[in-house]
Amino acid sequence: MSVTVEFHYDFGSPNTYYCHRVIPEIERRTGIRFKYTPVLLGGIFRSTNNIPPIQQFAEVKNKLEYHALETARFVKKHDIDRFVFNPAFPVNTLLLMRGAIFASDKEYYEKYIEASYQGMWELGLDMSKPDLAGKHLSESGLPAEEILSSTQSPDVKQQLIDSTALSVEKGNFGSPTFFVGNEMFFGKDRLYHVEEEIIKQLG
């Protein structure tokens, strides 16, 4: 008996980076591999009329301070020690997410994910810039030219649009979002419940 776990991610969201660092712990404990599903967060926001919390709660006293506190707790609990806030934030991730679509059926998909997250949230590179992204991917041992040129393919473009639309159709409105079977969970602080649900579905 197996369980399907999808992680709908966009490299532009630091919260998905935090999740990416914790997912291996859950994979180890449950024996279930997470499937990384590329989505474009900007597209999800547009089609659900959502906005990032930092805008949503900009005028609310105490709220963003509490969000920061929760993040600090999460980081501490999971010993996440290489994070740097990207100075180019918010980074347009259209290039990176199209690259993810292209890479998703290649044997180097995991390496691509790892390199992209490192570039975005450990090295703080502006990965929207093809030259910077290409250099970093190449230095990470990836076929940068092949990946970057794929991002101009109409088929790759359409697949990212479709993946994003399907995610919204399944109930998504933001990121990070998880589907354990059909059960949706939103937010890094739901990883505990994601694991609980995996164990439940494993029976």
Add this chain to the structure above:
Amino acid sequence: MSVTVEFHYDFGSPNTYYCHRVIPEIERRTGIRFKYTPVLLGGIFRSTNNIPPIQQFAEVKNKLEYHALETARFVKKHDIDRFVFNPAFPVNTLLLMRGAIFASDKEYYEKYIEASYQGMWELGLDMSKPDLAGKHLSESGLPAEEILSSTQSPDVKQQLIDSTALSVEKGNFGSPTFFVGNEMFFGKDRLYHVEEEIIKQLG
């Protein structure tokens, strides 16, 4: 070694009712009693410029459906089976919360809390109405007249204002909110972390 746990609550919030039904489990497991601190949620919203999620996310596709899903999961997990959505929602809780301030140093405080939550979220009474509230409190074995007349006392009114202001000063922006020592947690889905923090502080 003891740990101080404050539950900042307003009877008007169904999420605080759900918490109220789960707190006894945590008290049993940890041996720590929660201190119930009355606050006026409307006052917190005004002074932090916050609004209820149902307004905040009214135009966001999928978001409120997900909130409902999370509530359904919580209710199922904790076997909460007597909840009815109050037909008079949103109920003005000024009367009830002033009553809570007055009752908070009486030996019947717990009984008052229980009766008020039952009235609001199991019987669905419009507890903003002094006659209805009084009848229900009286039937619950409480000195309704004494409690209701206290709600006109300038001292009681001021204490509720002060309690609400202090809550915001400590970092609160909504309800349900918990303080374990100085560590704040927001939302019914943080009860797991509240318990974790209690255990941590107990050493």
